[in-house]
Amino acid sequence: MDLSADRNSTAHITHVLRRVVPGRKIAGMSAVLLPFNQRGEIAFDDFISNLVRTSRCGLTPAVNMDTGYANLLTGAQRLEVLRQTRGALQNAPFVAGAFVEDALAAKIGSPDFATVSAEYARALAEIQEHGGTPIVFQCSAIKPWSEGDLVKLYEAMGREASAFLAFELGEMFAPFGRIYSLEMVKNLMAIPALKGMKHSSLNRSLEWQRLDLRDSVRPDFNIYTGNDLAIDMVMYGSDYLLGLSAFAPEAFAARDAFWRQNDPRFFELNDLLQYLGFFAFRPPVPAYKHNVAQFLKLRGRISCDHTHAAATRRPESDVVILADIARRLATLVPAAGER
Numbered sequence: 001m002d003l004s005a006d007r008n009s010t011a012h013i014t015h016v017l018r019r020v021v022p023g024r025k026i027a028g029m030s031a032v033l034l035p036f037n038q039r040g041e042i043a044f045d046d047f048i049s050n051l052v053r054t055s056r057c058g059l060t061p062a063v064n065m066d067t068g069y070a071n072l073l074t075g076a077q078r079l080e081v082l083r084q085t086r087g088a089l090q091n092a093p094f095v096a097g098a099f100v101e102d103a104l105a106a107k108i109g110s111p112d113f114a115t116v117s118a119e120y121a122r123a124l125a126e127i128q129e130h131g132g133t134p135i136v137f138q139c140s141a142i143k144p145w146s147e148g149d150l151v152k153l154y155e156a157m158g159r160e161a162s163a164f165l166a167f168e169l170g171e172m173f174a175p176f177g178r179i180y181s182l183e184m185v186k187n188l189m190a191i192p193a194l195k196g197m198k199h200s201s202l203n204r205s206l207e208w209q210r211l212d213l214r215d216s217v218r219p220d221f222n223i224y225t226g227n228d229l230a231i232d233m234v235m236y237g238s239d240y241l242l243g244l245s246a247f248a249p250e251a252f253a254a255r256d257a258f259w260r261q262n263d264p265r266f267f268e269l270n271d272l273l274q275y276l277g278f279f280a281f282r283p284p285v286p287a288y289k290h291n292v293a294q295f296l297k298l299r300g301r302i303s304c305d306h307t308h309a310a311a312t313r314r315p316e317s318d319v320v321i322l323a324d325i326a327r328r329l330a331t332l333v334p335a336a337g338e339r
Helices: 010-017 044-056 075-089 101-105 113-129 147-160 182-189 204-217 231-236 249-260 265-280 285-298 318-332
Strands: 028-031 060-063 095-098 133-136 164-169 194-200 222-225 239-242
Touching (some): 044 075, 075 095, 075 113, 095 164, 101 113, 113 133, 147 182, 147 194, 182 204, 204 222, 222 239, 249 318, 285 318
Parallel strands (some): 060 095, 095 133, 194 222
16 A cells, blocks of 8 residues: 555555554664763763663663764764773673764765775674674765665675664755665665664654565564654554653653553553653754753763763753653653662
């Protein structure tokens, strides 16, 4: 069924509602904030504390993502994040962004296929050497490529990595982002080492299309919603990799458990978390990371709410609203209020 056509039709609504699967086990991945101190240095002690907390509550931590300022860090800093992550988590799983935008931008001229492929291979190897699963960020160099060439690039990555994830990123998040055609997504699903895809278009219909395709082509392929404005996509078969869950991973873990247990408390908790998402992900969207820092500081999870020096910030007046949400979350999920 073409879900992009006649969105108001009864057939469309019926089809979507049939996707709801109560009792499904949700695979949750949570981007972890990279906090900074008052001197503008990475606060690794606070980072590690929240990283371990995320892992222990049952979510898979994701580092060197947007929530971790991957686009603003140097290659050396991203490498140090990997080292710190591996040391803290030991053998516990984690995901890490394979980000090559800056490395390719530093090269003279327009990088060819071999150059781009080699740079991604380096990034994938670096993450795997530290025990993580890579998730591939798109980049400006490949934005104009045909989908045929893009599939070849992902196939090359599949020969370098034993397991990796793809990332469809809408242009509202990054100028180099690109949403693929369903035909290309189908071709990507044919790559054995590619285990799943994070979809960040903020468009429910596009995500539902990918879920339908997944069910018919490769049921073991994970579609991770990146839609912080529609976190109920887990009801329809999506899993998630979100920046919103960095605020309160315990609350997301509890929400997921409620769904697994067919517990109606899922809806009340999901509604409150979505309220937090609408508030934090308002324009300018990248400033949500400052809201994460504000939220974690008032809960005693980090010592300073500073951001990367080049990042956008929120007004201090946001803290009053965030404090109210934190109190309400602690009522629904006591662990979310623990320090």
